[in-house]
Amino acid sequence: MSYTAPIKDMLFAMEHLAHLDQVAQIPGFEDAGLETAQAVLEESAKLCEGVVEPLNIPGDTQPSSFDGGKVTTTPGFKEAYQQFVEGGWQGLQHPAAYGGQGLPKTIGAACVEMLNSSNISFALCPLLTDGAIEALLTAGSDDLKATYLEKLITGEWTGSMNLTEPQAGSDLALVRTRAEPQPDGSYKVFGTKIFITYGEHDMADNIVHLVLARVAGAPEGVKGISLFVVPKFLVNADGSLGARNDVHCVSIEHKMGIKASPTAVLQYGDHGGAVGYLVGEENRGLEYMFIMMNAARYGVGMQGIGVSERAYQRAVQYARDRVQSRPVDGSVAGSATIIHHPDVRRMLMTMRATTEACRAMATTAAAAYDAAHHHPDAEVRKANAEFYEFMVPLVKGYSTEMSLEVTSLGVQVHGGMGFIEETGAAQYYRDAKILTIYEGTTAIQANDLVGRKTARDGGKNAKDIAAHIAKTEEQLRASGTAAAQAMALRLLAAREAFLDVVDFVAGKAKASPNAVYAGSVPYLMLTGNLVAGWQMGRALLVAQDKLAQGEDVAFMQAKVATAQFYAEHILTRTTSLRDSILAGGDSACALALDAF
Amino acid sequence: MSYTAPIKDMLFAMEHLAHLDQVAQIPGFEDAGLETAQAVLEESAKLCEGVVEPLNIPGDTQPSSFDGGKVTTTPGFKEAYQQFVEGGWQGLQHPAAYGGQGLPKTIGAACVEMLNSSNISFALCPLLTDGAIEALLTAGSDDLKATYLEKLITGEWTGSMNLTEPQAGSDLALVRTRAEPQPDGSYKVFGTKIFITYGEHDMADNIVHLVLARVAGAPEGVKGISLFVVPKFLVNADGSLGARNDVHCVSIEHKMGIKASPTAVLQYGDHGGAVGYLVGEENRGLEYMFIMMNAARYGVGMQGIGVSERAYQRAVQYARDRVQSRPVDGSVAGSATIIHHPDVRRMLMTMRATTEACRAMATTAAAAYDAAHHHPDAEVRKANAEFYEFMVPLVKGYSTEMSLEVTSLGVQVHGGMGFIEETGAAQYYRDAKILTIYEGTTAIQANDLVGRKTARDGGKNAKDIAAHIAKTEEQLRASGTAAAQAMALRLLAAREAFLDVVDFVAGKAKASPNAVYAGSVPYLMLTGNLVAGWQMGRALLVAQDKLAQGEDVAFMQAKVATAQFYAEHILTRTTSLRDSILAGGDSACALALDAF
Incomplete structure (x- = not known):
């Protein structure tokens, strides 16, 4: 059953709730009015509906596989990613100065939703790259920017976020990966990172790992964590790829969902040390990582909305086709399609209303992000930043928790067929369960909301x-x-x-x-x-x-x-x-x- | 991580909420006091903890398989089932007159819970056999009883319930399988049944299918449905097995969970007609089927409670072991086990409180069942029957819906590890999703509660x-x-x-x-x-x-x-x-x- 991007509802939220016309008055966004939005969304829908979505079930049935240090992604992913790169989609929201398209998040978020409705596993790769780009834009030296940003923004290279270690999940104070300063100003990185999404794959020429590690002598706890760029392949002065760096995938996980997305265990420094480059200053890694995290958290919220929309569409289609039982109100004489039954309607409406409401919330938040970062008036920036900061745990936490309910209802609408894998509804239920966990569990979002917000x-x-x-x-x-x-x-x-x-x-x-x-x-x-x-x-x-x-x-x-x-x-x-x-x-x- | 049957809580519910002492005053249940209950539960726990539970993960990773019309169950299932039969567990709640142990449901239900905590896929086989036994006890002729009951009650033969057809799920009015009367009083059955749990397997010598079908000339809709016994192997006059009947498994489903339980498509009559025997009277099949269904619905409610208990125990164990972050109340100086964190406590308590409450409700309902069926006073029987009838949709609907929440929280407590299949928490989440669907979806239970109850x-x-x-x-x-x-x-x-x-x-x-x-x-x-x-x-x-x-x-x-x-x-x-x-x-x- 095919996917149709809900462009009309997305544009409604942009125009009437997020006031895209006001976003388009911010210097740099002058071309980002409703017409642009519509054109971008229609192009994005073509790629998502036609290329990325058809790979969703194959990704589940033929997941990424690991052999001899190499990860092979699902057949078709590499080619689809190539189309994604050629379309310039990775750079949609990133600065024109580095080759991006410089569109506001208000528009970009809708494209992220579509990609995730089509295929969460596929969409994770650009999501992580986005995080790496944000971190480099914010804290990277001119050198690092010059070396990495353009290739990340085109999507030719991808990014990864390396926080988690076996003993350090939510608790980053426990990070043990260490970085030793070298005479040339670089570092050698040693340690093990787990749960690294797209930490190894075959879809791009290079992978730019952003890695949390401790420099010897750093303070205990989170105040002693620094952030490093560790590329899979070192980059020569002319921008060409050099030697293979000492970071290696030693296995990938066997997961309940998002199976096509390789979740890597990465080993740093087993052969002399992985060459890393400090991002910003020493011991400020957590601060920079939060920049990536906040971008990624919003992105995971969009994943929740995306998978909810997809589950809804599939359930509606089934409810329109499946004939079973007479309606209680006697409106049909014999057995009717199940969409006539009040409880099926209640389930579909719960899915629909939740998805639209979360989309509206996220779109409004995106406009606040754009104003917070780009508005010429400092007061306006501040007010919008406060609002956006409050919204991030909601977009992440609420949209993903609700996606569990929505995808569960999606299975339920299908009855027994929902439990059969070939039907397709079960995959959304399995995929969605990671959304309330990664990039900070719901409890971590809630702590943020309670404490800082x-x-x-x-x-x-x-x-x-x-x-x-x-x-x-x-x-x-x-x-x-x-x-x-x-x-x-x-x-x-x-x-x-x-x-x-x-x-x-x-x-x-x-x-x-x-x-x-x-x-x-x-x-x-x-x-x-x-x-x-x-x-x-x-x-x-x-x-x-x-x-x-x-x-x-x-x-x-x-x-x-x-x-x-x-x-x-x-x-x-x-x-x-x-x-x-x-x-x-x-x-x-x-x-x-x-x-x- | 091993399972420990919650015998103490089960006995508490029996003694203080279900008043087992009063149940034991009903003629026939004189020996079924607290001491008996404790002894039975302890024996049951040995089998469940030691034999059945260790097969749960193997059942998920090496599901039942289909080849050439035959189903091979997970290695170990056949031997474990043999132990189940030898222990007399299938007959626990069934009449001594047919070789059962004649214990009240008040005690039997706890054993059903344990079996389901250990392994839902395994427990489904006896659950379906129980349904077949109930139907024959209620409506079977003396001949049918003599031929089938004893072997079903020992568990040597198993039962299956054949309601669903591709076009007839919740809506049994659409059943098309037909039965043609034969001169010898038997029938020939023709049709396709789907979603038949343990419809084919290698754990027992014979399978007794209870099949809904229409006799030619029967009224339209549910008033024209009759119930038939169709054995996999015909039974000779001396009780030995005869010819293979014309009912054949043509495939099994690929499901999100309960993978070890084979879900069969059964083809009746492709080679001349499957020999079937009418249960009770023609056109009263639905009525008899509801007897099986009500037993099975209660049983599915116990599945919900069983999987909830199991998910809870695994989550508690993880929360006791996993060290992560400092408690917000400063009660531990450094990082503590996550059971110290209030949100983890809230999740564990939600799992625990829900499971105990549903167990208490189901145990109380079981005592009402016992009184409704066996109390000497007709007034007492009537009052208890009314109460029990009201409870069935609650035990089924509420316990299973809550098991979705409980198993989801079970994954959540594990954080990222919960999403990794090897951890074991994800299986409960996948298994549980069928519970709100089969034997009548939650909406079907709710219709029953609204309309009839x-x-x-x-x-x-x-x-x-x-x-x-x-x-x-x-x-x-x-x-x-x-x-x-x-x-x-x-x-x-x-x-x-x-x-x-x-x-x-x-x-x-x-x-x-x-x-x-x-x-x-x-x-x-x-x-x-x-x-x-x-x-x-x-x-x-x-x-x-x-x-x-x-x-x-x-x-x-x-x-x-x-x-x-x-x-x-x-x-x-x-x-x-x-x-x-x-x-x-x-x-x-x-x-x-x-x-x-």
Whole structure:
């Protein structure tokens, strides 16, 4: 069953929720208006639908394989990646100065979603390259930039992020990989890194590993971590490839999903030391790594939205085709397609509303990112940066947690056929489970939301967002329609629940850390739900206006119905989350450790 | 990581919640007191822990295979099944008159849970045999009983349930398999059945297929379906095996989970017709099939509980071993095992509390089954039958839906390691997904709960249960402890939510079927949550009493803590479900069909 990129909904979110016209007023983005967006999305859709998506099932059934230090990707991946490179897709959001296309994230994010709807395993390679590019742009020396950036931005070379070691996952303080300074200013790197996505593969000529390591004598913990570039092949002064560096893949993992994406164990320095180059300054590695991480976290959020959209489309198709049982309302005399059954409708609507809401949230966040980085006014940059920082754990955490529910419903809509691998629905369920884990588990996102994003400023930023939501509620109430009233009612309840929890989090994070952090993931889910629902409220207002003008009636009616569904079926969850966060902090940690 | 059967918790539920002493007063169950229960559970645990569980991962990595019409099960399965047969485990709950052990379901259910914790794929074979036994006991002629029952009850022969056809899944009205009467009173059966669990295998000498088919001239729809016994090998008058019957496996499915359990496509009658024997009367097949189905549905509920328990134990073990990050409360100076982190605790407690609550609910339901079938007083039988009928969709629907969440959390606790197949956590996540689908999807259970179990009697039975819950609340309030007050508060809110929805369901099922049935699965989840939580409330009262007497302090303290967690983290979900059911009936079906 083929995939159709939801271009119309993507453009709706860009135009009406993220205000692409305002993004296009930022110097450098003058050409990035709606017409450009539409043209880019249509081109991207061609590549995704026609080339990348057809490789998704083959990637699952013929995963990347490892033999003698080499990784062979799924047949067809190398050629598809070549087309990706030739189309200039890797450089979409990167600076024109280094050969990129310099488009805003507001547009680029939609292309990332499409790529992930088509094939998460494939999309991971560019996602990691993006992270390497961000780190070099931010902290790389002119030399490093000159040597690596252009090839990364064309996609001729790919990037990888090397954080995890067997004993150091979420806890980077435990990193043991070491880097020894050499007389020529380079370093020799020694250690083992695991779970390195696309750490080895055959799709590009070189791989630029960004590696966390300790220089001898560095402080203990995260303050003693530095970031290094370690290329698979050394690069000669003329830019040509030189000797093979001393970093080698020793195995790849056997995973539940994203099987085509090779997850490598990399061994550094077993043959004398891998040549590495310091990025920025010593002992500031974590700071730079967070730049990569934040880009990657947003990207993983898009993966959640992408796989949700794909699961939704497949489920709708099945529900339209499969004939089974008479509708309870008697609307069809005999057996009908299962899309006539209310519970199937509820499942499909849950999938649809969640996906659209998360897309709206992510698109809005992308516009804030663009303004935060490129707006000429420092105040505007600051305000947008604060908003974006608040959004990253939501885009990552909420969109991916919801993708578990959406892909599970996708299997469920298929009934027994969903459990048969050839049907295709099960792969999304298996693939999605990594999304709540890598680039920081949901708990890590929630810690970030609680600590750095809420408690640190006493809940100020959170309450500012709540105030914006209250304005949307007013507009909804003023509009007077039943759908708008319903949305206003549920937004109000959700916002009040949110404010209760913000007070609890900001007020008690220091005095009762266990009680607050036991509620951190529910708080993230409440907040993500609210903020995504808010975007659906804004979307509802726009859709009503358009309907009043007779514009695009079918699409706008669907938007209103989907928004109301979100309000009455998803936003309603927030009050229960509030109750358990406020009441359940102590009971979460009450069981004695030896009683488990 | 090994499995330890939770015998203590099982006995607690039997003794204090299901009142095994009262079950043991029913004629025929005189020997089935607590001592017997303990002895049986300990023997069962030996087989499950020592023989069946070690085959779980091999079953996943070396699934059943198909070649030339034959199915070869995972190496070791045949020998383990032989031990299962020799131990007399298949006959545990079946009548002594046919060679069974005649124990109550109250005890038998715990053994079923253990077997499923150990290995769902393996446990499916006896589960299906149980269904065949139930059908023959209820509706089989003396001849059929004499020929098949004893061998099924020893487990020498196994059973299968043949309902589904390519066009007939949930909708049995569409069954096309046909049966032609023969002069000798037998029938010849022709047709294709799919998704037949253990429809073909090499673990037993014969397979007794229970098959739904239509006799020529039968009424349309489900009223024209009859039930037949079709043995793989015909049985001679002396009980020895005769000719191979004309039923053949033509393929098995490639599934996301339960890979060791062969899921067969069976072809009936391609070589002249499969010999079948009518069970009971013509055209009453569906009625008999529901007897099998109800037994099987309860059994699938136990699968959900079993896999949840297993996922919990594995996650606890990992959380005790894995060292990562400093606790937020500063209780450990450096990095600690992750069980110290509040979010990990919340995840483990969610897994634990849900599993214990569902076990308590299922054990209580089992006692009602025993009384409904065997109590000498007709009034008692009737009251228990009503209660049990109400519980079946909850045990099946709620326990399995929650097992999706529990097994997902099990992966999550493991972080990146959870996604690696060799870790073992992912298998439970993949296996569990079938549980909400087979033997009637969650929506089918929910339809049953809405239609036959709630709307039909105007909500009377539902309200009777609510009245019992209210009494537990009173006892909790009277006890005065903080934990009991917390439980009473949440039970009250959940019960009120339930009653609101019961009124909605009973009042509007006819007038607004779409709105009611759109809320059917949320109604099932609300009700299961409440009824399971009620059992945790009862358990809390018992545990407090025991603590006051200084009995079994560690266990009873853990029970109180787990019950309070359930109240504050799981029961709290019910109010949101109520809100979406009452408000969201229309928005679930509002989107135009062509707008999807």
